[in-house]
Amino acid sequence: MRLTKQTNYAVRMLMYCAANEGQLSRIPEIARAYGVSELFLFKILQPLTKAGLVETLRGRNGGVRLGRPAEKISLFDVVKVTEDSFAMAECFEDGAVECPLVDSCGLNSALRKALNAFFDVLAGYSIDDLVKARPQINFLLGLDIPASRAVVAPAA
Numbered sequence: 001m002r003l004t005k006q007t008n009y010a011v012r013m014l015m016y017c018a019a020n021e022g023q024l025s026r027i028p029e030i031a032r033a034y035g036v037s038e039l040f041l042f043k044i045l046q047p048l049t050k051a052g053l054v055e056t057l058r059g060r061n062g063g064v065r066l067g068r069p070a071e072k073i074s075l076f077d078v079v080k081v082t083e084d085s086f087a088m089a090e091c092f093e094d095g096a097v098e099c100p101l102v103d104s105c106g107l108n109s110a111l112r113k114a115l116n117a118f119f120d121v122l123a124g125y126s127i128d129d130l131v132k133a134r135p136q137i138n139f140l141l142g143l144d145i146p147a148s149r150a151v152v153a154p155a156a
Helices: 005-019 027-034 038-050 075-082 106-123 127-132
Strands: 054-057 063-066
Touching (some): 005 027, 005 054, 005 063, 005 075, 027 038, 027 063, 038 054, 038 075, 075 127
8 A cells, every 4th residue: 555645745744833833834834844846735735624634824924733732633634634545455446346255355354454454553653753753853844943933822
């Protein structure tokens, strides 16, 4: 199974916001830190906002911040919002399946167990875990926070 770029950059965006705690993050800054297009990040922002993983504040001094504390956002939360399908084989897809063993196949059962184990592992890691695992994350992302930026209270 391979996760999409959308999921990869959604996690990165959330990590950036978590590392930039207490400040609003701006899409151009996040895009520059990761070397990705702003347009791509804006596209990813929509499902994250809809799911309550991030909040956006409009206007001249607007930006993005986490919608809930980083320790309350699991990797599974992100994956289920950003991935379209978890069909590991034809058996997982909706619709007509050609295989006569679809209802009694050992492969189907094994793949379901593997997928559930994958989800369990993702549920065990939070955005906060990822950020705290990298003590130099602020430096690596170029988050030298100037004193002139307004402090924004974190989401409750």
